Amino acid sequence: xxxxxxxxxxxxxxxxxxxxxASMAQQSRTAWRIGVLHAGSAPDxxxxxxxxxxxxxxxxxxxxxxxxxxxxxxxxxxxPDLAVDLVQQxxxxxxxxxxxxLRALKKATATIPIVMAASGDPVGTGLVAGLAxxxxxxxGLSTLAPELTGKRLxxxxxxxxxxxxxxILSNQANPHRLLEFAWAGNSAQxxxxxxxxxxxxxxKEVPSTLLTMTRAHAQAVVLLGDPLLFAHRTxxxxxxxxxxxxxxxxxxxxVEAGAxxxxxxxxxxxxxxxxxxxxQILKGxxxxxxxxxxxxxxxxxxxxxxxxxxxxxxxxxxxxxxxRVI
Numbered sequence: 088x089x090x091x092x093x094x095x096x097x098x099x100x101x102x103x104x105x106x107x108x109a110s111m112a113q114q115s116r117t118a119w120r121i122g123v124l125h126a127g128s129a130p131d132x133x134x135x136x137x138x139x140x141x142x143x144x145x146x147x148x149x150x151x152x153x154x155x156x157x158x159x160x161x162x163x164x165x166x167p168d169l170a171v172d173l174v175q176q177x178x179x180x181x182x183x184x185x186x187x188x189l190r191a192l193k194k195a196t197a198t199i200p201i202v203m204a205a206s207g208d209p210v211g212t213g214l215v216a217g218l219a220x221x222x223x224x225x226x227g228l229s230t231l232a233p234e235l236t237g238k239r240l241x242x243x244x245x246x247x248x249x250x251x252x253x254x255i256l257s258n259q260a261n262p263h264r265l266l267e268f269a270w271a272g273n274s275a276q277x278x279x280x281x282x283x284x285x286x287x288x289x290x291k292e293v294p295s296t297l298l299t300m301t302r303a304h305a306q307a308v309v310l311l312g313d314p315l316l317f318a319h320r321t322x323x324x325x326x327x328x329x330x331x332x333x334x335x336x337x338x339x340x341x342v343e344a345g346a347x348x349x350x351x352x353x354x355x356x357x358x359x360x361x362x363x364x365x366x367q368i369l370k371g372x373x374x375x376x377x378x379x380x381x382x383x384x385x386x387x388x389x390x391x392x393x394x395x396x397x398x399x400x401x402x403x404x405x406x407x408x409x410x411r412v413i
Contacts, residue, residue, distance in 0.1 A: 120176065121154050121179065121180050121365065122154075122182070123183065124170055125156060125188070126185050127158070128158055133205075134204075136356075137358040137361055141365065146366060157173055163261070170188075170191035180199065181199055182202045182365065186212050187261070187313075189201065190214065202364045203228055204358050206230065215379055219379075220378070221378065226378070227380075228364075231382050236309070237277075239348075240274045241278065244280065250307060252303075255308075259288045264284070268282070285300060290315060297327060308327060310337070320336075335350075338354070347399070387405075388409065388412075391413065
């Protein structure tokens with residue numbers, strides 16, 4: 088009996104020693120590591136929304152989170168190497184917004200979970216197998232790009248009813264430009280608009296390309312989302328105003344730079360939602376089991392100074408719909 092009690096004591100003592108050791112082992116992990124691939128340059132205000140939301144989940148940088156940022160500085164050709172570098176950091180999760188950064192990450196790894204903070208058409212561009220069942224290691228948020236391209240055309244037609252011809256400006260190196268042009272074409276046909284696709288390989292080509300559009304009597308320009316054009320958004324917007332061409336975009340940053348208006352998903356909200364995916368995945372969920380969500384919040388931003396410079400009157404009905412007027 089004494090021997091049994093001694094054995095019980097030893098087992099109990101071992102458990103007491105093991106408990107703090109287990110806790111120490113858990114703490115020895117120190118922190119989760121997230122790799123973020125940015126198409127543009129610092130700062131990324133949308134990513135700050137992601138950081139803030141993670142803090143709400145108890146995942147705090149400097150405490151239990153390490154973030155590895157990689158910046159392409161608006162140069163898409165840098166994305167593949169930066170993606171490989173992030174994978175080599177042995178991160179627990181990867182995050183990016185935009186088709187090209189996400190494609191670079193997917194090509195770099197088939198095992199590390201990838202969260203799409205914002206993807207125009209994740210199924211059409213091959214990032215996921217389907218929205219309900221994304222499969223593999225990628226999931227996250229869709230911006231509903233095909234539908235929103237049509238909405239922008241509807242808005243400019245309502246603002247300029249006589250509009251008949253619209254130019255589409257894209258980066259020639261973007262492999263999805265023809266897909267995006269097709270999205271715009273579907274809506275243009277319904278609205279009775281003729282679309283012409285113009286492409287550039289370098290930001291230096293933008294002035295001459297916009298001049299060509301003017302000579303071809305383009306009445307508005309729709310920008311297709313691309314890191315190259317975004318990096319030079321101020322220059323692009325200024326040239327458009329000087330050329331007396333309304334510029335429409337998929338991001339408010341262009342409007343702040345001088346574009347006429349943008350209509351898009353609310354990117355800050357998408358990045359907050361992306362943090363929910365990250366929280367679930369870091370705590371054990373598998374990307375393949377998490378359906379892709381579509382954007383539910385959208386924003387219309389209008390630049391009245393640009394409208395005045397172009398001699399355009401924005402209808403009151405559209406101004407009342409605007410989330411922000413500059």
